[in-house]
Amino acid sequence: MDFELNEEQKMIKEAVAELAQAEIKPYVKKIDEEKKIPDSIIKGLADLGILGMTVSPEFGGSAADPVTTGVVAEELAKADFSCAVPTFFLVQCAWGYVLDKYGQREAKEAILPWVTKGQAFLGIASTEPEAGSDVANIKTRADKRDKAYILNGEKMFISGLAEILNQLPKGGGYVTLAKTEFQRGAKGISLFYVPVKGTRGISPTYLEEWGRRGISTGGFAMEDVVIPENYLIGQENKGFYYAMEGFDLARALIAVVSSSAAQSALSQAMDYLKIRQAFGQPIGKFEGLQFKVAENWAKLEAAKLLGYRALWTYGEEQRGKKSRWETTRLCAEAKMLAPVFAFEAINEAIQCFGAFGYTEECPLHLALRGVRSYYWAEGTVEIMKIIVGRELLGKEFIAYR
Numbered sequence: 001m002d003f004e005l006n007e008e009q010k011m012i013k014e015a016v017a018e019l020a021q022a023e024i025k026p027y028v029k030k031i032d033e034e035k036k037i038p039d040s041i042i043k044g045l046a047d048l049g050i051l052g053m054t055v056s057p058e059f060g061g062s063a064a065d066p067v068t069t070g071v072v073a074e075e076l077a078k079a080d081f082s083c084a085v086p087t088f089f090l091v092q093c094a095w096g097y098v099l100d101k102y103g104q105r106e107a108k109e110a111i112l113p114w115v116t117k118g119q120a121f122l123g124i125a126s127t128e129p130e131a132g133s134d135v136a137n138i139k140t141r142a143d144k145r146d147k148a149y150i151l152n153g154e155k156m157f158i159s160g161l162a163e164i165l166n167q168l169p170k171g172g173g174y175v176t177l178a179k180t181e182f183q184r185g186a187k188g189i190s191l192f193y194v195p196v197k198g199t200r201g202i203s204p205t206y207l208e209e210w211g212r213r214g215i216s217t218g219g220f221a222m223e224d225v226v227i228p229e230n231y232l233i234g235q236e237n238k239g240f241y242y243a244m245e246g247f248d249l250a251r252a253l254i255a256v257v258s259s260s261a262a263q264s265a266l267s268q269a270m271d272y273l274k275i276r277q278a279f280g281q282p283i284g285k286f287e288g289l290q291f292k293v294a295e296n297w298a299k300l301e302a303a304k305l306l307g308y309r310a311l312w313t314y315g316e317e318q319r320g321k322k323s324r325w326e327t328t329r330l331c332a333e334a335k336m337l338a339p340v341f342a343f344e345a346i347n348e349a350i351q352c353f354g355a356f357g358y359t360e361e362c363p364l365h366l367a368l369r370g371v372r373s374y375y376w377a378e379g380t381v382e383i384m385k386i387i388v389g390r391e392l393l394g395k396e397f398i399a400y401r
């Protein structure tokens, strides 16, 4: 067992930390207020070669392994504890990986080179107004006609829509779940690359959220949207299983991001504990406050290590050394614990600031609101428990069959 990063990972970590601390951290409040990651930050990430870093070099990525991707996510979250920039990063790594692995050349060429250049966004469109956790129940359908698929349906709570439609020069789109065999539940779902900007039949909606506001959320209705047949990702009716690979990667990365964002918040609280005086001494001398820091720090270390263990296992699975099920369980375990530990830790960190913690001047509310999104995004905490329970007890204990 080796907990050391290799030399290449250490170099990447240092380079990302330098960029993130200098170019992202000072602007976190502005990002939240203006509800937008500045173009200069996106360009900085692209110039460093980390956007879509999981995709193949022929599309501008570096086929980065999951642990290295986690190292980058950790540094981004340390700087931007509102979680907007890390989300922008991790979503594209997860879904860029799936498109690169299973997609056809035409779809990959249409989007991946622009993702890695920071000129387009690639996300996931799974959730619908009437189906979130219950993915098998989605209503969007894709019907084959000649050399095209016709998509009808609606997606909701989708990250990155304003970036695609209003910010990035080449737009972007989504790895989108749609039914190709309607009656077969999960076994009738296929994955498609759906470009959103400039595609006829797409009507967007925007949502106002109270956290990680630097990355937008919205929805889009599809009415007779025509996409080329080669935008089908992998084989028909296997989309649910490809999508789970993307969710697993995103979940493990979210565990690292949540823990890192919360440790950044705790570090700020510790600085305050050293200078704030009460009862004639720095409040950091009181064990009541030390215990808050110690307990939460240890829980965050545990959650982060579980996230890295899930990422490492994901990499081993890519090399054929671990099973898909073990990977899925570890990713779900990490995602089940980390956002909850993170939210509780940030709440305690805010408590250390006294009334100042409740002012806009104290930025920790950005972190609190940011990590809270991960109770839902990429699969809820409750669904993670269902996955872990299924893997521990056996598939015959799934309640929905």
Ligand SMILES: Cc1cc2nc3c(=O)[nH]c(=O)nc-3n(C[C@H](O)[C@H](O)[C@H](O)COP(=O)(O)OP(=O)(O)OC[C@H]3O[C@@H](n4cnc5c(N)ncnc54)[C@H](O)[C@@H]3O)c2cc1C
Pocket: 123, 124, 125, 126, 127, 131, 132, 133, 134, 156, 157, 158, 159, 160, 209, 217, 373, 376, 377, 378, 379, 380, 381, 382, 383
């Ligand atoms: C900030 C943010 C960004 C998001 N970005 C995206 C995105 O880019 N793409 C995308 O496709 N989706 C996205 N989502 C949606 C997210 O994936 C869904 O919110 C999530 O899957 C849950 O679906 P739902 O909101 O419809 O809740 P529901 O499925 O309606 O569930 C409601 C509640 O019931 C619980 N629940 C449901 N079933 C069970 C059960 N069997 N046992 C116990 N509890 C249960 C859930 O955990 C939840 O707490 C995003 C969500 C958020 C908050």
